Amino acid sequence: MSEIRLTVNDKKRVVDVDEDTPLVWILRDTLALTGTKFGCGVGVCGSCTILENGKAVRSCQIPASEAKERAFVTIEGLSPDASHPCQRAWLEEDVAQCGFCQPGMILTACGLLHDQPDPSDEAIDAAMSDSVCRCGTYPRMRKAIRRAAALMREKKA
Amino acid sequence: MSATIGPARNRVDGRLKVTGAAKYSVEFEVPECAHGWTVESNIAKGRITAIDTKAAQGVPGVLAVLTHLNTPKFQAAPKKEERGGGGGIRNEERFPLNDDEVHYAGQYVALVVAKTIEQARQAGSLVRVSYAPEEPLLTMEAAEHKAQKPKTNHDEHVQIKKGDVEAALKDASLVKIEQTYITPTETHNPIEMSGTIAVWAGDKNLTLYDATQFVKGVQNIVAHAFGLELENVRIICPFVGGAFGCKGAVWMHVLLAAMGAKLAGVPVKVHVTRRNMFVGAGHRTPTRQTLSLAATRDGKLQAIQHLSETLTSTVGQFTESCGARSTGLMYESPAIRVEETVYPVNVSTPTFMRAPGECPGTYALECALDELSIALKMDPVALRLANHADNHPTKNVPFSAKHLKEAYQLGAEKFGWAKRNPEPRSMRDGDVLLGWGMATATYPAHKMSAAAKVQLRANNTATVQCATHDLGTGAYTAFTQISSEQIGLPFENITFELGKSDFPFGPVAGGSNSTGTVGTAIHAAAGLLHKALAELAVKDSKSPLYNLKTDDITMVAPGRIGLKTDSAKSDAYADILKRAGKESIEVQSEQKPPEENKKQAFQSWGAHFCEVKIDPLLPRVQVTRVVSVMNCGRVVSAKTARSQIMGGVVMGIGMALTEETSYDPGTGLPVTRNLADYHVPTNADVPEIEVAFVGEPDFAFNPIGARGMGEIGITGIAAAIANAVYHATGKRVRDLPITPDKLI
Numbered sequence: 001m002s003e004i005r006l007t008v009n010d011k012k013r014v015v016d017v018d019e020d021t022p023l024v025w026i027l028r029d030t031l032a033l034t035g036t037k038f039g040c041g042v043g044v045c046g047s048c049t050i051l052e053n054g055k056a057v058r059s060c061q062i063p064a065s066e067a068k069e070r071a072f073v074t075i076e077g078l079s080p081d082a083s084h085p086c087q088r089a090w091l092e093e094d095v096a097q098c099g100f101c102q103p104g105m106i107l108t109a110c111g112l113l114h115d116q117p118d119p120s121d122e123a124i125d126a127a128m129s130d131s132v133c134r135c136g137t138y139p140r141m142r143k144a145i146r147r148a149a150a151l152m153r154e155k156k157a
Numbered sequence: 158m159s160a161t162i163g164p165a166r167n168r169v170d171g172r173l174k175v176t177g178a179a180k181y182s183v184e185f186e187v188p189e190c191a192h193g194w195t196v197e198s199n200i201a202k203g204r205i206t207a208i209d210t211k212a213a214q215g216v217p218g219v220l221a222v223l224t225h226l227n228t229p230k231f232q233a234a235p236k237k238e239e240r241g242g243g244g245g246i247r248n249e250e251r252f253p254l255n256d257d258e259v260h261y262a263g264q265y266v267a268l269v270v271a272k273t274i275e276q277a278r279q280a281g282s283l284v285r286v287s288y289a290p291e292e293p294l295l296t297m298e299a300a301e302h303k304a305q306k307p308k309t310n311h312d313e314h315v316q317i318k319k320g321d322v323e324a325a326l327k328d329a330s331l332v333k334i335e336q337t338y339i340t341p342t343e344t345h346n347p348i349e350m351s352g353t354i355a356v357w358a359g360d361k362n363l364t365l366y367d368a369t370q371f372v373k374g375v376q377n378i379v380a381h382a383f384g385l386e387l388e389n390v391r392i393i394c395p396f397v398g399g400a401f402g403c404k405g406a407v408w409m410h411v412l413l414a415a416m417g418a419k420l421a422g423v424p425v426k427v428h429v430t431r432r433n434m435f436v437g438a439g440h441r442t443p444t445r446q447t448l449s450l451a452a453t454r455d456g457k458l459q460a461i462q463h464l465s466e467t468l469t470s471t472v473g474q475f476t477e478s479c480g481a482r483s484t485g486l487m488y489e490s491p492a493i494r495v496e497e498t499v500y501p502v503n504v505s506t507p508t509f510m511r512a513p514g515e516c517p518g519t520y521a522l523e524c525a526l527d528e529l530s531i532a533l534k535m536d537p538v539a540l541r542l543a544n545h546a547d548n549h550p551t552k553n554v555p556f557s558a559k560h561l562k563e564a565y566q567l568g569a570e571k572f573g574w575a576k577r578n579p580e581p582r583s584m585r586d587g588d589v590l591l592g593w594g595m596a597t598a599t600y601p602a603h604k605m606s607a608a609a610k611v612q613l614r615a616n617n618t619a620t621v622q623c624a625t626h627d628l629g630t631g632a633y634t635a636f637t638q639i640s641s642e643q644i645g646l647p648f649e650n651i652t653f654e655l656g657k658s659d660f661p662f663g664p665v666a667g668g669s670n671s672t673g674t675v676g677t678a679i680h681a682a683a684g685l686l687h688k689a690l691a692e693l694a695v696k697d698s699k700s701p702l703y704n705l706k707t708d709d710i711t712m713v714a715p716g717r718i719g720l721k722t723d724s725a726k727s728d729a730y731a732d733i734l735k736r737a738g739k740e741s742i743e744v745q746s747e748q749k750p751p752e753e754n755k756k757q758a759f760q761s762w763g764a765h766f767c768e769v770k771i772d773p774l775l776p777r778v779q780v781t782r783v784v785s786v787m788n789c790g791r792v793v794s795a796k797t798a799r800s801q802i803m804g805g806v807v808m809g810i811g812m813a814l815t816e817e818t819s820y821d822p823g824t825g826l827p828v829t830r831n832l833a834d835y836h837v838p839t840n841a842d843v844p845e846i847e848v849a850f851v852g853e854p855d856f857a858f859n860p861i862g863a864r865g866m867g868e869i870g871i872t873g874i875a876a877a878i879a880n881a882v883y884h885a886t887g888k889r890v891r892d893l894p895i896t897p898d899k900l901i
Binding site for chain 2: 044045140
């Protein structure tokens with residue numbers, strides 16, 4: 001067991017975990033932030049996605065030893081009140097069904113819009129197609145991403 | 158009553174889901190919770206000759222290692238006759254760790270309980286199991302001598318004989334098709350893996366947080382297994398992260414979690430790994446279906462023969478009745494024969510997966526019909542219409558509110574089907590081959606029973622409760638809408654609660670039954686509520702309804718009851734309660750066996766039209782357009798309904814083009830055990846899907862007029878895609894998935 005220091009949702013945290021522990025477990029079990037999900041453990045499904053400096057990263061692929069001193073944002077930290085443009089758009093377009101993959105999808109979309117504020121359909125497909133939704137919410141997700149991009153442009157204007 | 162209930166609503170639980178606040182089974186905080194890790198067999202059949210847990214027990218943090226040698230026997234299971242509707246679902250008819258026998262590869266042979274999951278996993282890897290393997294049966298061919306022909310499946314006859322099929326198939330004047338269609342093992346793979354947290358309070362009280370589609374079923378089975386009083390077993394599951402059928406039965410991990418917690422003396426969480434979702438929570442059996450059709454030259458079917466072969470396990474009887482649920486009811490024909498054969502093999506027990514029976518059955522039948530339409534040089538839609546059945550073709554009662562013809566018409570219009578050139582390889586988009594295909598969709602309307610409790614408060618808000626489930630189906634929203642309409646209060650004033658076995662009875666959220674069943678219970682509870690209010694009002698001298706008969710009183714406007722014959726004589730709920738000095742009143746409807754109507758057949762119908770594009774040089778199929786028109790009775794919640802159909806279509810794209818769980822023919826272990834190898838559709842695979850509803854209410858079915866729509870979306874769509882692929886390429890692929898190698 002080692003003491004690992006990291007920042008989550010702007011709060012400095014210190015956790016006592018095995019060095020190999022994937023970040024997704026630190027978030028879900030140690031810090032009780034269960035918004036980040038565990039769907040496969042091998043970086044394939046995208047439901048463990050969180051943000052680091054605006055970019056989407058897969059927390060099941062980051063061991064504690066590599067997470068130290070870094071700063072991450074989980075779905076709980078995206079906004080205090082579901083007001084982030086991605087969350088707003090997701091609600092407006094009524095995207096979620098079972099909801100389990102959605103935090104990862106929302107944060108993947110945030111990562112996309114951070115890099116490409118006005119993504120083409122091809123860019124949306126490319127960014128989102130490494131994540132899996134078994135309920136099949138993809139068509140509404142695409143609409144929500146375009147809506148979120150528009151909301152972000154309105155904010156800037 | 159309108160075709161939909163109120164305006165189209167966004168999901169009431171949407172905000173919880175976009176903020177990460179919705180809690181799923183293994184996420185509930187339980188102090189001092191330990192972790193359970195399973196050890197699986199790597200042989201498909203045989204006996205455990207030795208099991209050495211010494212090294213495992215030596216790992217720091219390990220609290221217990223359970224094997225068949227040291228685990229107390231589970232006590233009992235509900236009798237088969239008690240099950241299904243109310244008693245719980247057990248696809249695997251055995252208890253875990255009950256003896257030294259191995260029945261399938263992946264069977265749990267030990268459970269390690271440890272303080273952390275890494276300790277449990279480490280210890281699990283140190284458990285040494287020795288086996289005396291036997292030759293397993295793994296294929297239909299190998300199990301030929303054990304073939305079963307079950308008479309019924311869930312009270313439906315599955316061996317069907319109408320007229321003389323053999324004679325028609327010998328008739329030289331008829332146009333004939335005979336083909337065999339194959340579908341592989343498919344695995345549900347909801348993104349939330351199954352999981353259970355078991356918490357004992359003393360040795361007579363047990364709470365499970367369990368990812369389940371049937372809280373009351375888990376409650377009953379677990380109570381029997383441990384010899385507990387039903388009311389001392391509590392199952393909690395407010396949100397399910399997808400199920401599609403795999404969370405309906407009580408699988409071995411649930412019982413292991415509870416037993417592990419009992420023996421270790423601490424709460425235990427067992428989170429089924431993604432690997433074990435391929436062996437420990439069911440799957441759809443592979444199917445081999447041989448269709449024979451005979452028709453006159455003008456397209457009238459004279460015989461349909463559907464020979465369906467599927468697998469089950471040696472420790473559980475599961476029947477995927479492909480023929481009975483498609484050919485048995487879809488088209489008019491003087492001769493119909495369905496034969497269902499099930500082979501028990503050494504694999505983990507299959508279970509319901511979205512539209513069990515209908516899904517693979519419609520794939521085979523709708524492809525065969527497409528092949529017939531080509532042989533007849535007849536438009537595929539025209540062929541369906543020529544054989545349209547107003548009456549159930551084998552039960553000989555009329556279908557209630559079928560409206561399938563409207564679905565074909567509306568779908569064809571929206572899709573632009575009239576522009577189709579029927580010649581294969583005749584349509585292109587630049588260099589890319591274009592194909593248009595269609596198929597009929599169908600799913601039965603199942604009726605089960607439920608009860609609902611309503612608490613109405615003096616501030617005109619109400620809480621409604623039922624032990625039903627939201628798997629992403631939109632139940633919270635649909636039931637809030639139904640409650641609002643039936644009780645007579647604004648949508649915003651209703652709180653609908655589900656997912657607890659303490660609530661009044663709710664059946665399995667399966668068979669697309671929930672909206673109709675629970676909706677009917679809400680309707681009954683609302684009636685009782687209005688009666689209770691009436692009883693208060695008629696005794697109250699200050700009420701306009703004083704001294705009137707309660708039988709003459711009903712809800713006359715939102716928030717008001719009044720005289721049926723003169724709605725101006727009315728009283729407000731809030732006033733009635735306040736004057737009676739009551740903060741609230743509570744009523745509960747009775748769970749009664751559902752009213753069966755044998756005079757009609759209740760079935761939902763629809764049509765899929767789809768477009769595929771295929772680059773002739775790299776024959777990967779891209780589905781580029783889908784139009785699906787359904788008639789499922791009244792659409793309660795427009796947005797969630799559309800999502801359900803779209804979800805079914807997306808899953809059908811996977812079935813048609815990418816999904817397959819493969820097994821090692823030697824060991825019987827699945828070799829596909831993660832989401833990198835099992836290809837579920839992703840964003841890039843899915844086009845815009847246009848969904849429309851004919852929406853004619855079916856009040857003969859229930860007072861809500863709704864028939865349910867969770868599964869119909871996946872029926873027929875794989876055939877529509879396969880038919881479109883043929884239209885584009887001239888190549889008929891008869892085994893799914895249609896991967897590029899099959900089109901070269």
